[in-house]
Amino acid sequence: MASFGIDRGYTDANRAFLQAFLSRNVLTLETAKPIIAAISSFQDGREVQLQDVTVEDLNSYISEANRKLSPLDLEIRSTFHQQTRERVYALVNTTSDPLTQLATTYTADEIVYVKKLLDAMFNGQNNKGKREAMCLSAIDAIQVGRAQNRRETQNGNTTQSSTGMLGARDAESMLNRLVDEGWLEKSRLGFYSLSPRALMELKGWLVDTYNDEDEDGQKREKIKFCHACREIITVGQRCPKHECPCRLHNICIQNFFRMQRSQNCPICNNEWDGRHYVGEKAITTSESYQTGRRRSGHRPRADIETDIDNT
Known part of the structure; x- marks a missing residue:
């Protein structure tokens, strides 16, 4: 050694x-x-x-x-x-608001854009209902820059401003910068998701921001953790019973079920079929996504799976 x-x-x-x-x-x-x-x-x-x-x-x-x-x-x-x-x-800042730290290297509009990206990832359509994608396509990520910034006033009213609005070219440049600096990862199919660096840096902020209560007082957990390693999961699998909170990283599944000596969910005991996804595959295995790719001239992969959004 x-x-x-x-x-x-x-x-x-x-x-x-x-x-x-x-x-x-x-x-x-x-x-x-x-x-x-x-x-x-x-x-x-x-x-x-x-x-x-x-x-x-x-x-x-x-x-x-x-x-x-x-x-x-x-x-x-x-x-x-x-x-x-x-x-x-x-490198992780251990005390201050992680988004505040960005003020030293990013403009005010760029910081607001980053916040809108995170909102779209964790509070948008790709992370609602039975879909837990927590990523954005390149088109969606660029369109986030064109959306007006919505803010709630002290009296509960919602206002809109142009803060954080970026044109397509500026948004694309910002996305490339976030990838280069290790905040985002871009997949082969063009989806943006948080990198390991971002998950470490933003862990506490993500939980505080997106795990809250809805208007009926019901707890909403948009940020979920792997049942095996207890780290944030944005890529992996979920229990077929969607209301069950069990989620597992792909890299944790094999050893977890080997130790458990069964292929059942450790929380609800339903059979773990390996066909209910967290992350990009929650989108790319859907029938609507595959139909769109066929229409645009892309050949589907041989192992295309059926739409699991409504199962």
Whole structure:
């Protein structure tokens, strides 16, 4: 096992690592290896190969970085990517409103646009009824920029303003920037969803904002958590019984049911059929989506499944 950077205190190597991290916003072990190898090669006066860099080396650099970041209310945290299970590391502000933090790098209109994107993802048509997509198509994401900003006044009235309205070109540019900076991910089919960095940074804010009570006092949980790992789930599967709160990441399902020794929902005991989705597949497996693709000249995939929206 390599020992680059371990037990040496905060050195120039640690400073170089932190600067490299801050310039990238997000790292994985694979993307960190070239950085650590280059730093260690310079520091030790010999070439360090990528395969010599271990997760222990990365954890050591992160631990030292966090000691320096803590007084600034910043911390490098990690989570598993919901689809690849690769561990992702990102810088997280531990105290202030995450949207307020964006004010240092984004304009007022851009911040409002981000808030409208989140509203559309978690409080829009793609996350209502039996559909739990929590993502937006490229067209929908751009159209969000054209919608007027709705605000509720103190007396309960709703007003509209042009704040946060972006033209198609500006909205597309903003979306590309959010992807480049690690806030959003764009899928092969063109859907935008929150990245691991965003889910770590916005976790508390998302729950506080979208898990509330409706007019009848009924609790609404738009932000749901995986029954196995207890992290936010925006990609995975749900219990066939929609009112059942059980949700599972795809990367958690196999081990979970192996340990449980049954293929039934752990909450309501219904059979878990694996055909009720959370995330993009809640849209792309629907009959309406497949019909639209056929009409536009796209050939359906061989494993197209039937519409599960009304099941």
